[in-house]
Amino acid sequence: MSDAATLKSADEKFCSDCGGVISLKAEICPKCGVRQTAQPNSLGGTAPNGKSKIAAALLAVFLGGFGVHKFYLGQIGLGFIYLLFFWTAIPAIIAFVEFIILLTMSDEAFNNKYGYD
Template structure:
């Protein structure tokens, strides 16, 4: 789970070399920042990113960088309920035992 505060701090202090982009899982953009860091253009863009991270809502940040997940909640779903649904699907033969185990591992 990526933190908005951590991303903002990284953008402010190390944004010129793209560390915040690597942290957010945007490796391609991070490499571009590294390639062009000598021009100081990435530093300016990183400062804009810093301002955006400070002003963006937590929900919007989570939607964009955490696939909509909320901190402290496993994807915003009731895990026991989801496991029950998966078990029902397995019992009905809709999903295999192997697929059940994979989905269960993702939930837990």
């Protein structure tokens, strides 16, 4: 294989399956058809609907007592329950636990649970 075939520019990446050079924004490799996933331990991963695990976790830790993370994740009913009981501080405690759960959850599990509207 020549050196020219293995070089990539700043706006390209290697396919996770076939190793071909593809666009940095490509979700599916045009050469082999395999869906590209976020790198493990990357902070930039987002779900197909645009929800971010890191954003949800930050909302849970800072504004979780008011249920803001629940509204962000599309769980409107639970968000209102958090708002009704925020004065008891119980939603804040639960939100802190959810913060830890969100941070330790894999990207795949987050996408399966919150990634589709």
